[in-house]
Amino acid sequence: MDNPLPADIKQNVANLGVFIFNHTMKTLIRPEPGKLTTLININRQIAAGLRASAAAGQAPAAG
Numbered sequence: 001m002d003n004p005l006p007a008d009i010k011q012n013v014a015n016l017g018v019f020i021f022n023h024t025m026k027t028l029i030r031p032e033p034g035k036l037t038t039l040i041n042i043n044r045q046i047a048a049g050l051r052a053s054a055a056a057g058q059a060p061a062a063g
Contacts, residue, residue, distance in 0.1 A: 016042075 003010060020042065027035040 005013075020039065023035065023039060027039065
């Protein structure tokens with residue numbers, strides 16, 4: 001079954017995944033608090049978006 005999301009949304013999710021993977025690797029190689037802050041902020045933003053969708057009674061978007 002093909003993902004029903006628009007191509008630009010799928011591309012943005014893929015780009016975010018690549019960024020997070022690369023940033024995580026850089027953080028593991030050379031740990032710095034600011035690098036963790038970036039990953040934590042991304043995680044919080046995603047969680048906030050999912051909470052807002054749930055509160056509005058919408059199912060989270062399939063990825």
